[in-house]
Amino acid sequence: ISTKTTLAGFEFDNCLMNAAGVYCYDAAELDQMQASKAGTFVTKSATLQARTGNPEPRYLATPLGSINSMGLPNHGLPYYLDYVSQQQIAVPNKIYFQSITGFNIDEDEQLLAQITASDFKGIVELNLSCPNVPGKPQTGYDFETVERILTRVFEVYQGPLGIKLPPYFDIVHFDQMAAILNQFPLAFVNCVNSIGNGLFIDAATETVTIKPKNGFGGIGGDYLKPTALANVHAFYQRLKPEIQIIGTGGVKSGQDVFEHLLCGASMVQVGTALQKEGPLIFDRLTAELKTIMQQKGYTQIADFQGQLKHLD
């Protein structure tokens, strides 16, 4: 039974990896991802300059998931390009993901120019959905800006590239966004980032639980899964077949992985549960997925990928 997958023309030994932002901030965390059963890793979204991020407390694990307002803390793009460059030598024949996010279209272009000038051979994940930079709107909810950014991106960058989207909650938005994305040679669309600006409070102390933005932060975990599956399936149904789907959101069991694949994902990312359990989670998720496949008589992901049945 194989859980390998293909994305952007590359084969990965396992269809599981981390979600950007989790276990990918520095070399120590990325080394743990590299040593895990994950098929590959994505770096923390990188900006032109290193950032310390928002004041703490800025992350809280909750019984059903997590809330975060990290504020894009990262070591800056050169740090991650150096790390991936080393890994491309240390562990060759493996493709890595570099997440990037600019604060405007010119910064996106500068980030991509740095990647082009480097020896990076992997896949770029352009984050259009960071909900936690005060005063910065969710690019993914501004359709005209998304179209403008993608037009510029594909004018300047020739390598494999996909985007990380926020969750959408309206069928019309799936239609409008898919119509925009189908114009571009995207390798993939990653659905979804956290649900922006949720609020988790402590009734005992009558207080919010994270400091930034008066306690408002991105929501992950169990709360997110139905929305994540809907976004995966909606874009799987609407996008041209050349644009694959990465499924992210609410994955903490082999069944959750199976559901994302059934909805149309080609790769599945793990965030909140990885943060809680650590990289050994990939051993457990892989084993649980294989058990489900075996019970159903499947030997490879292609046997069931995207084949969610509707009620006619």
Ligand SMILES: C=Cc1c(C(=O)O)[nH]c(=O)[nH]c1=O
């Ligand atoms: C890159 C910023 C993000 C952050 C963050 O750094 O606050 N948190 C998220 O849940 N999603 C993001 O995309």
